[in-house]
Amino acid sequence: MGTNSFLKVLPEMVTFLRVAELGSFSAAAELLGMTPSAASRQVKRLEKEIGVQLLQRTTRQLRLTEPGAEAFARCRELVQAAQGAMDIGPQFASKPAGLVRISAPKAFARRVLHPHLLEFLRRYPEVDVQLVVADRDVDPIREGVDLVVRLTTEPPEGLVARRLMAVEHILCATPAYLARHPAIAQPDDLLAHSCLSLGEHERDNHWRFRKNDQETQAEVEVVVRGRYICNHSEVRLEGALAGLGVACVPAFMAREALDAGQVVRVLADWEFQGNYHGHAYILYPPNRFATPKCRVLVDHLLAATGDR
Structure with missing residues (x-):
């Protein structure tokens, strides 16, 4: 592949990454706003350009081939770098502004986060908040969420973890x-x-x-x-x-x-000693906290909960 020829398949790389992450052309297509057939064509174009098969397709599942696993890792690095570039502007903004997406389990979101988010919105009128309520482990990188609250005894690797409060x-x-x-x-x-x-x-x-x-x-x-x-x-x-x-x-x-x-x-x-205990952590990719809008929300929640 020529020096600049990869530029024409950048969208195909993103589509391949989402298909591999979600294990489904349909799910990736819905996330990217296209049809499943269009997503399939983009992956085939990428395979043609690279010259190897990236996915093994069966009626039940998709599986990465050995070169597909290597391509997946490189495409993920590419998308993360692109996201970091997009975050440069907000990082140098003079004041917190823009939308922050934060996810949390249902009960914790309703009883703990919600009252503190209302106070946060009053305090920071230029910042909007989208609260994503989900009783599952949300991946902030894959799902485009800035901050994730998770109740656990062991925070996952690869994310910054700030402890909010003990969960008893x-x-x-x-x-x-x-x-x-x-x-x-x-x-x-x-x-x-x-x-x-x-x-x-x-x-x-x-x-x-x-x-x-x-x-x-x-x-x-x-x-x-x-x-x-x-x-x-x-x-x-x-x-x-x-x-x-x-x-x-x-x-x-x-x-x-x-x-x-x-x-x-x-x-x-x-x-x-129930099955669900430990601490509530607020998780985020290392580059997200640098944006003023995320930083002030994390600081607000840490101060409000006070590790009760």
């Missing part, structure tokens, strides 16, 4: 429910109660507890049962408020109900 799961129930049922002093006492669990995985009803103080050091696992199972923490909290039993929910979800006395914490002297 607790058990709670209404005072009325607890008054009608046997007292709960030990984890085993939950066996006599209706418990609202997630139900996403087979062992989500295996509730694990740890106690480590001067008097007791113990780890206990209890297999709970209940009449209402749901993988949405706000729904489980509403179930508890309706008197259906003891619910496991993130502490940030239950905070308002706890402060209002609508629910009380159960087994507060035990650490509930």
Whole structure:
């Protein structure tokens, strides 16, 4: 390929990258605003120019060939460099301005981020925010999101991770429910109660507890049962408020109900070790934070959450 001949296949390189990332011509075409047949033609043109097959196509899946994997890595570097070039202008802007796209899980977005984003928008009138609510691991590079909030114990490599706050799961129930049922002093006492669990995985009803103080050091696992199972923490909290039993929910979800006395914490002297715990991190590619609009939003959220 000649010195400048690669310029005519730059769009084809972008299309190939998105097809390989998403594993689908249709998904890549939708992202790029073209038809699947057009995306397929662009990849074929790129293969013709390079002189090797980049993708193995079957009726069920697409798979990178060995030269395709090498081309994929180079095309990704190219697109990242292009994005970095596009970010140069905002990096040197005199004040924060423009759109920031931030993604977060549903419950965290509603209960934690949303109030702080409203205050941020009042404070920075030149900055717009798009909140992308998704209970999955969003890839900021592939999906064009500036900032991603993820609840995890181990932030992914390749992204800058700033810790927002600890995420603790607790058990709670209404005072009325607890008054009608046997007292709960030990984890085993939950066996006599209706418990609202997630139900996403087979062992989500295996509730694990740890106690480590001067008097007791113990780890206990209890297999709970209940009449209402749901993988949405706000729904489980509403179930508890309706008197259906003891619910496991993130502490940030239950905070308002706890402060209002609508629910009380159960087994507060035990650490509930649910499947979803750790810290909420705000993640971004290394080049994104340099833009004033992203920098002020990250700083605002770090100050607002205060690693509670």
